[in-house]
Amino acid sequence: MSNIQTTLSTATELxxxxxxxxxxxxEVLLCHVLDKARAHLRAWPEKxxxxxxxxxxxxxxxxxxxxxxxxxxxxxxxxxxxxxxVNPDVLIPRPDTELxxxxxxxxxxxxPKAHLIDLGTGSGAIAITLAAERPDxxxxxxxxxxxxxxxxxxxxxVHQIKNIQFIKSNWFDEITSCxxxxxxxxxxxxxxxxxxxxQGDVRFEPDSALIAKDQGLEDIKKISNHARHYLKPGGxxxxxxxxxxxxxxxxxxxxFAYSNITTHTDLSGNPRVTTGQWTRV
Ligand SMILES: C[S@@+](CC[C@H](N)C(=O)[O-])C[C@H]1O[C@@H](n2cnc3c(N)ncnc32)[C@H](O)[C@@H]1O
Numbered sequence: 032m033s034n035i036q037t038t039l040s041t042a043t044e045l046x047x048x049x050x051x052x053x054x055x056x057x058e059v060l061l062c063h064v065l066d067k068a069r070a071h072l073r074a075w076p077e078k079x080x081x082x083x084x085x086x087x088x089x090x091x092x093x094x095x096x097x098x099x100x101x102x103x104x105x106x107x108x109x110x111x112x113x114x115x116x117v118n119p120d121v122l123i124p125r126p127d128t129e130l131x132x133x134x135x136x137x138x139x140x141x142x143p144k145a146h147l148i149d150l151g152t153g154s155g156a157i158a159i160t161l162a163a164e165r166p167d168x169x170x171x172x173x174x175x176x177x178x179x180x181x182x183x184x185x186x187x188x189v190h191q192i193k194n195i196q197f198i199k200s201n202w203f204d205e206i207t208s209c210x211x212x213x214x215x216x217x218x219x220x221x222x223x224x225x226x227x228x229x230q231g232d233v234r235f236e237p238d239s240a241l242i243a244k245d246q247g248l249e250d251i252k253k254i255s256n257h258a259r260h261y262l263k264p265g266g267x268x269x270x271x272x273x274x275x276x277x278x279x280x281x282x283x284x285x286x287f288a289y290s291n292i293t294t295h296t297d298l299s300g301n302p303r304v305t306t307g308q309w310t311r312v
Pocket of ligand 1: 121122123124125128150151152153154155156157173174175176179200201202218219220239240241
């Protein structure tokens with residue numbers, strides 16, 4: 032058989048032509064198979080692998096060689112320091128989306144009982160994070176996909192979340208409550224001809240989570256239009272969008288008469304979330 036160190040170097044070589052992060056991927060997958068933290072690999076490089084673990088590991092490496100995202104192979108992804116179950120029915124939560132969390136938390140810093148709605152919840156990453164960070168808020172989380180809602184509900188149960196109501200809805204269609212303090216969404220916003228769709232992880236993610244008509248703007252337009260009727264006066268709409276959609280999204284917010292329209296940059300300095308306030312009664 033083979034020890035941890037030699038197995039890792041063989042795996043890194045195997046992944047080198049298919050992944051930009053071959054060494055990290057090799058380590059993460061081995062940790063997954065052994066159910067250990069990365070420190071274990073450093074502490075025990077000479078430790079022999081059991082045949083069963085070795086064979087399992089090489090099956091997973093094969094999937095990675097074929098491009099399958101690490102999160103779909105391991106079945107989980109960390110977001111705001113919590114693990115979320117994921118599978119190919121849901122988008123893999125991105126670190127970029129943590130900007131939506133930061134901005135939402137800031138908006139409700141003096142309103143612990145705020146009412147929020149997360150449209151297109153997918154794995155539930157946004158709604159569950161906000162629910163866990165602010166347990167006195169009341170949150171509705173929606174998706175059009177039953178499969179996504181089931182994953183989101185599982186994640187809510189793992190994290191013992193009690194303050195989210197999950198609703199299957201085409202954006203606002205089934206939403207009967209209004210007067211939300213925040214309407215939050217990371218909707219699909221990629222144009223169907225975007226070359227990024229044929230690269231990396233997105234090749235394996237659901238089209239329904241990624242692609243929107245009208246150059247990626249159709250869902251952002253719908254949400255911005257309808258959110259006006261669901262926000263309380265002074266409430267805020269927060270939408271994640273593509274790094275090159277700032278002008279278009281600001282124009283959409285303007286056309287629907289939002290105030291204080293601001294676009295916020297992510298950690299890489301890209302404009303990724305636009306917020307607007309509904310100030311009319
Ligand atoms: C970009 S993903 C975001 C997932 C999750 N909120 C996150 O940030 O990781 C967009 C989500 O919107 C959902 N969606 C797409 N069209 C929808 C619609 N018409 N109504 C409600 N949800 C929709 C998709 O199923 C998907 O889960």
